[in-house]
Amino acid sequence: MGFRRLLAVAMGLSLLATACGDSGSDEAGSGGGRFVYANPFPISDLDPSSAFSSENVVLQNVYETLTTYNPPGASDLVSGALAESWEANDDATVWTFNLREGVTFHDGAALTAQAVVDSLQRTIDLDLGAAFILLPIDSMEAVDDLTVQFNLAYPAPMDLVMSSNYGVYIMSPEAVSQDDAWFNEGNEAGTGPYTISSFTPGESTVLTQYEDYWGGWTDGQIAEAEIQLVEDPVLAEQLVRGGDADFTYNLPFDSYDALSSEDGLTVVRAQSMTNLFGLLNHERLSPEVREAMVLSFPYDDVVESLYGGESSRAQGIVPQAVWGSSDSLTLPETDLARAAELISAAGAEGTEVTYSFDAGTTEQQQIGEVWKTNLADIGIDLVLDPLTFDARWEIAQADPANAQDVFTMFWFPTFVTPYDFLFSLFHSEDAPFFNLGYYSNPEFDTLIDDGDAVSGLSPDEAADLFTKAQQILIEDNAAVFMLDVPNTEVISSDVEGHVANPAYANVVRFYNLTR
Amino acid sequence: MGGPVASSSARRGLLPGLATPTPGSAVWYYRRSPLGLLAAGVIAVFVVAAVAAPWLTPFADQGRGDAELPSRLMAPNAVNWLGTDDLGRDILARLLFGARTALIVAVGVVAAAVIIGVLVGAIAGYFGGWVDEILMRITDTFLAFPPLLLAVVVAAALGPSLRNTIVAIAVSWWPWYARQVRAQVLSLRERPFVQALQVVGVPTRQIITRHVIPNAMTPVWVQSTADLGAAVLTAAGLSFVGLGPRPPTADWGVMIADGRQFVLSGQWWIAGFAGLAITLVALAFNLMGDVIRDVTDPKTRGNL
Numbered sequence: 001m002g003f004r005r006l007l008a009v010a011m012g013l014s015l016l017a018t019a020c021g022d023s024g025s026d027e028a029g030s031g032g033g034r035f036v037y038a039n040p041f042p043i044s045d046l047d048p049s050s051a052f053s054s055e056n057v058v059l060q061n062v063y064e065t066l067t068t069y070n071p072p073g074a075s076d077l078v079s080g081a082l083a084e085s086w087e088a089n090d091d092a093t094v095w096t097f098n099l100r101e102g103v104t105f106h107d108g109a110a111l112t113a114q115a116v117v118d119s120l121q122r123t124i125d126l127d128l129g130a131a132f133i134l135l136p137i138d139s140m141e142a143v144d145d146l147t148v149q150f151n152l153a154y155p156a157p158m159d160l161v162m163s164s165n166y167g168v169y170i171m172s173p174e175a176v177s178q179d180d181a182w183f184n185e186g187n188e189a190g191t192g193p194y195t196i197s198s199f200t201p202g203e204s205t206v207l208t209q210y211e212d213y214w215g216g217w218t219d220g221q222i223a224e225a226e227i228q229l230v231e232d233p234v235l236a237e238q239l240v241r242g243g244d245a246d247f248t249y250n251l252p253f254d255s256y257d258a259l260s261s262e263d264g265l266t267v268v269r270a271q272s273m274t275n276l277f278g279l280l281n282h283e284r285l286s287p288e289v290r291e292a293m294v295l296s297f298p299y300d301d302v303v304e305s306l307y308g309g310e311s312s313r314a315q316g317i318v319p320q321a322v323w324g325s326s327d328s329l330t331l332p333e334t335d336l337a338r339a340a341e342l343i344s345a346a347g348a349e350g351t352e353v354t355y356s357f358d359a360g361t362t363e364q365q366q367i368g369e370v371w372k373t374n375l376a377d378i379g380i381d382l383v384l385d386p387l388t389f390d391a392r393w394e395i396a397q398a399d400p401a402n403a404q405d406v407f408t409m410f411w412f413p414t415f416v417t418p419y420d421f422l423f424s425l426f427h428s429e430d431a432p433f434f435n436l437g438y439y440s441n442p443e444f445d446t447l448i449d450d451g452d453a454v455s456g457l458s459p460d461e462a463a464d465l466f467t468k469a470q471q472i473l474i475e476d477n478a479a480v481f482m483l484d485v486p487n488t489e490v491i492s493s494d495v496e497g498h499v500a501n502p503a504y505a506n507v508v509r510f511y512n513l514t515r
Numbered sequence: 516m517g518g519p520v521a522s523s524s525a526r527r528g529l530l531p532g533l534a535t536p537t538p539g540s541a542v543w544y545y546r547r548s549p550l551g552l553l554a555a556g557v558i559a560v561f562v563v564a565a566v567a568a569p570w571l572t573p574f575a576d577q578g579r580g581d582a583e584l585p586s587r588l589m590a591p592n593a594v595n596w597l598g599t600d601d602l603g604r605d606i607l608a609r610l611l612f613g614a615r616t617a618l619i620v621a622v623g624v625v626a627a628a629v630i631i632g633v634l635v636g637a638i639a640g641y642f643g644g645w646v647d648e649i650l651m652r653i654t655d656t657f658l659a660f661p662p663l664l665l666a667v668v669v670a671a672a673l674g675p676s677l678r679n680t681i682v683a684i685a686v687s688w689w690p691w692y693a694r695q696v697r698a699q700v701l702s703l704r705e706r707p708f709v710q711a712l713q714v715v716g717v718p719t720r721q722i723i724t725r726h727v728i729p730n731a732m733t734p735v736w737v738q739s740t741a742d743l744g745a746a747v748l749t750a751a752g753l754s755f756v757g758l759g760p761r762p763p764t765a766d767w768g769v770m771i772a773d774g775r776q777f778v779l780s781g782q783w784w785i786a787g788f789a790g791l792a793i794t795l796v797a798l799a800f801n802l803m804g805d806v807i808r809d810v811t812d813p814k815t816r817g818n819l
Contacts (some may be wrong), residue, residue: 233776254588372580
């Protein structure tokens with residue numbers, strides 16, 4: 001029993017020590033040529049055809065796509081990556097991509113048009129993750145060794161599609177025939193500037209220079225990058241402060257001000273295409289309760305107080321920085337009196353509503369607590385349920401009738417189009433994947449599918465359809481559209497070359513860095 | 516527990532040249548065990564804070580969890596004596612309501628562990644033989660796990676809530692009481708008064724509950740007092756790692772976990788005061804356990 005008392009005292013001291021601030025270890029900062037990325041979210045799936053969560057930081061450095069979406073300020077939306085040039089017919093139904101010469105995969109094979117066709121076919125065949133972005137493809141062919149042609153069933157902006165975060169990575173013929181397990185052992189065969197030299201699930205991924213990268217190498221570039229899983233934001237902050245990590249994000253928003261005055265660290269505040277919202281469970285919540293929840297959300301408080309005015313209220317589900325977003329939607333305002341009337345008319349006082357959020361993500365918890373205060377006033381008890389993302393995703397996919405009532409989630413575009421937000425989160429699904437409010441409305445489905453079908457030819461017409469669809473989501477109270485979250489990151493000041501690109505939220509392209 | 520904590524008599528006792536204090540008065544306790552009295556004081560404050568939390572602060576709603584965004588992250592000041600947290604809630608109010616959570620957990624855990632432990636220990640010790648074997652092997656199974664680890668596993672399996680915290684810690688603690696009581700009962704059952712009761716034909720249940728258990732309880736009282744503090748600390752540990760009550764229930768461990776991230780940017784008061792509260796309460800119960808042990812132990816009683 002003495003042991004327990006000793007333990008008690010030891011725990012007391014350690015809690016007190018934590019409370020008084022722990023400066024962390026003081027190891028020497030990582031030397032030149034090495035870069036440590038403290039990653040707040042896990043690498044759950046390294047299969048480039050099916051990954052669809054937070055794996056893009058690895059995939060974007062190991063694999064390449066035909067095109068990449070440019071950071072804000074560029075004259076064109078996309079630039080070539082594996083493709084040097086491309087053209088489409090007038091209908092935007094036939095697309096031809098000309099591949100770069102002299103590109104090799106990490107296993108030594110040369111990049112060919114057939115490898116491109118096979119890689120994309122693998123995504124289509126698996127039909128997981130981001131496979132939906134390839135739906136327009138009717139057929140693909142390798143015209144010659146370095147020319148790929150896509151024949152589409154309906155017009156689509158394939159240059160944008162091919163810049164996606166997911167589903168369009170090109171891999172060697174050898175890798176195409178491998179299964180999910182092979183990739184998740186840390187194997188790969190992309191064309192990117194880095195190879196995976198070690199992968200420990202739940203801990204870290206180490207990337208090293210691929211000597212024969214087509215872009216070539218110069219002195220001062222990053223030779224080795226380690227992507228470390230650091231789910232605890234406080235630990236992540238300590239690591240960057242102590243020089244043990246060079247980059248992180250998803251810190252409590254309040255800490256960036258203090259970090260910006262810290263020697264050796266730079267706070268990057270960039271345009272954002274990431275938003276935060278709460279999907280409302282249509283199997284469990286009545287329309288009245290959903291409307292009351294939407295009306296009781298503290299929109300202005302969240303933007304003004306929690307984010308110090310640096311974010312903006314979400315205008316529907318499509319972030320303002322994404323083309324086709326709308327600033328003319330009729331949005332609900334916080335109105336507790338009206339919400340209380342609805343609850344009382346529905347006899348729903350005392351209803352318990354669960355709020356599922358990412359444990360450790362400060363703002364999601366703060367938002368939940370502020371919202372809870374409002375909901376308590378109208379007779380709804382919001383129960384905050386913090387879990388890891390993987391755990392809550394599993395619960396949400398299992399059985400809608402017994403799942404959470406509110407699924408809180410960040411979303412950044414798969415590729416930059418309103419359709420991604422609308423389709424992934426609200427299109428009818430046979431089995432729940434990311435439509436975790438279980439929303440289903442045939443009228444809405446038709447509108448967005450039509451919008452997608454014309455987006456290749458006339459983006460303006462598509463934007464109109466998407467706007468109509470967004471207004472339906474708002475009228476149906478399909479979700480609580482909270483805010484476009486600021487895209488804020490911390491990086492070591494001695495590293496040059498990082499450009500925050502909202503289309504690849506929080507991805508660092510290690511190849512572009514020098515130190 | 517300490518006697519009446521009458522401040523006026525305590526003050527009188529500090530004056531030199533006064534007559535020997537009356538046994539049982541605060542001064543009498545103070546002379547014999549100043550730390551014990553101090554501990555009793557802290558415990559009294561803790562219990563009063565827990566019971567009377569809503570009446571002790573003008574910010575009771577914030578203590579329960581209501582956000583007050585305009586006053587976010589304010590340093591200690593005249594209105595919010597201990598500052599405010601990231602949602603603008605008064606830290607003192609949160610501490611008071613957190614005392615409630617801590618008291619419920621402490622009493623809940625110790626009561627559950629004592630009841631289960633004493634029953635199992637008494638039955639095993641009194642009957643001996645295969646009953647003893649079975650019960651003690653079960654007890655050993657639980658003892659085979661480090662208590663904190665077992666509590667973490669149970670809490671993780673049950674999900675975060677106040678009730679589950681109590682269950683998780685009690686599950687890992689009862690075997691210690693069972694062992695202790697069994698040892699006492701083993702010697703008690705050989706005593707003439709127990710054998711006399713058996714001969715007279717008093718029902719076994721009555722012998723155990725009325726005669727054996729009451730006589731085996733002394734070490735249990737000592738231990739359970741100290742364990743109240745350990746329970747506060749363990750519960751704070753579970754909350755700290757996210758296995759305690761759900762937000763926004765006020766909880767000292769959660770306050771440290773949530774406040775931790777603000778320490779780096781200079782807002783030390785959220786985690787700092789919560790850490791202080793935990794340390795004081797845990798220490799007070801430990802000291803109180805020592806005092807009770809000294810009082811009840813014939814070897815040290817005279818030296819008090």
